[in-house]
Amino acid sequence: MKKKFFGRVLSVLILTTMVVSMLTACGGKSDGGSEDASSSDSQTLTLIMSQRDEWLSEMEEAAIKEAKDLGIKLTTVDAQLDTSKMLQFIETARNDGQKAIIINMVDPETAVQCVEAAGDMFVVFVNRYPADDSVLNEKVVYVGSDENTSGKFQGEWLAEHFKEEGKTEIKYILLNGILGQTSTTLRTASVLKALEDSGIKASEATAPLACEYAREMAQDTIAPLLKTTKYDCVISNNDGMALGAIEAMTAEGIDATTIPIVGIDATTDGRQAVKDGTLSMTVFQNAKGQGRGALIAAQNLIAGKAINDGSDYEVDESGNILWIPFEPVTKENVAEYDNR
Template sequence: MKSKRIMALALAGILAVTMLGGCGGGDSANGNSDKGSSEGKKLTIVMSQRDEWLSTLDAAAKAAASEMGYSLNSLDSQSDANKQIQFVETARNNGEKAIIVNLVDPNTAKDIVEAAGDMKVVFVNRPPADTSILNENVVYVGSDEMTSGKFQGEWLAEHFKAQGKTEIKYILLNGILGQVSTTNRTKSVLQALKDNGITAVEASAPLACDYDRAKAMNQIGPLLSTGTKFDCIIANNDAMALGAIEALEQQNIDPSTIPIVGIDATADACAAIQSGKLAMSVFQDPKGQGTGAILAAINLIEGKPINEGIDYQLDTANPNIEWVPFEPVTADNVADYLNR
């Protein structure tokens, strides 16, 4: 697969630089760096929270930093935007040259940049609400959310047209309202259905489930109890899709009879695709984003293009954005993603 080739190239590049530089590694979930790290080669990543997907991104960032001879201090904002800004200020006061931020709130990006002062800033996975703040010192590494929902919509359109249907009713499970990822995943899946000849109408008002499995299960359960008619369930991520599966099973409804689509291709989601309970997902590469963010930070420090050393493309309209591609995952190719 393309992403495997990308990751192989990235890791090979990291290893080559490490061997040439002769630097020791560094890894710190609590701010403790390895003794082998070069003096001053310190980075901080400030996570919005911890979940399966973000934890994988964080681990990949640690591995990449260590290979490049940097210590990485990983901090958890616990969904507190003010705490995240304080962490950034602390890194600046400690004299660090760059910081990686997984935003709690996309509307606080400008505050993050101000708190960073002279530090280089790499936003990862969650883009600023206003991308005009990006420049040669402030960049974004992530995946284009307008393609994630597009893959969902294209799969659903093909599925229903094969059944002779051009009109469907859907239940939508939204992520965190106001986030760019939630907005664009929703917008792109509905646009893809329309572009592919499917008239899609709401079976109910969208359910805001905050990307949370338990919330999705609890919110969709009452709809099932009232006998709401629907043709498919569209979830902004896999956790909510899996929550929907649990809700269906609690109502003795076979989830394999209703197309449910998610995003992320987590391990649990891939297993659900294999079992037929989840129709499809869209792989969002946490290792690619974590590695890409570290390389972007180091490249900024060294005055290089942010994607130097890794085979990811810059946005055609904004060279301060680096895209890690999404990939559709179905029963036909899920085996390729089980250990990603």
């Protein structure tokens, strides 16, 4: 009797266990499981950095912080100025099933290759404008700042400065970034145009110095020229190279506060130099804005929305470029940019 009773109980327990297991298994393949996978895919992005200099590192940090706020799982990788690595990172993201990729290109001439490597993914180019902008369309967009305005702000400040000194003709030393990059070309052209438009005849004190946006390279390159060349100012395509020039002057016993030196980016060190008076002015390139803008654009592309949806950023008439404005920074307003 007891054996029969316990046998029935055991049979019920086994049956119950089997039913629960079956229900659980069905639940694991339910729509809820599919939604989780879909949500994970749409919220997973990769940001490919061309390198990690001071300004780009600020942009990367801002993007990481913004990703947390937006609920995006963001991976950042450094191509270390190697185009082949950059393309490999793009292909890895595509093979992982990601829906969009954010690319800070090593070389803007490779935009077409980047788009081809991305396949069906949406592409957001950030900070470095494609050399061939015909790649931009409803699936491939650009987030950055209009480089024509960066040099314009430098030129306008220099023109005002020299006019106050009664000068209409000047000689300049130009510190170039990476030759061939859109940012280098446009920053250089726009500062010289702004000087000309303001009635200043500006000529080269030396041939432009290609310093690849690197502080130490600028310091080493300009040092031999400081006491052997006649010049009225130093124009730099970024803050890092301007700071290198300041350090070279200090090493040569030259007071950098007596010579107009202008930069671009308004980095942490650049802003401090403006406060100290060694850097005459810089131009704020919004690292946080570009990092945030790139993420918003990617998220909106995936959702089928306008790339500036949910932000106050402007787009161009095509709708494929999201502009983050440049702003001039001088000793009078530099404190306003410490927390931006």
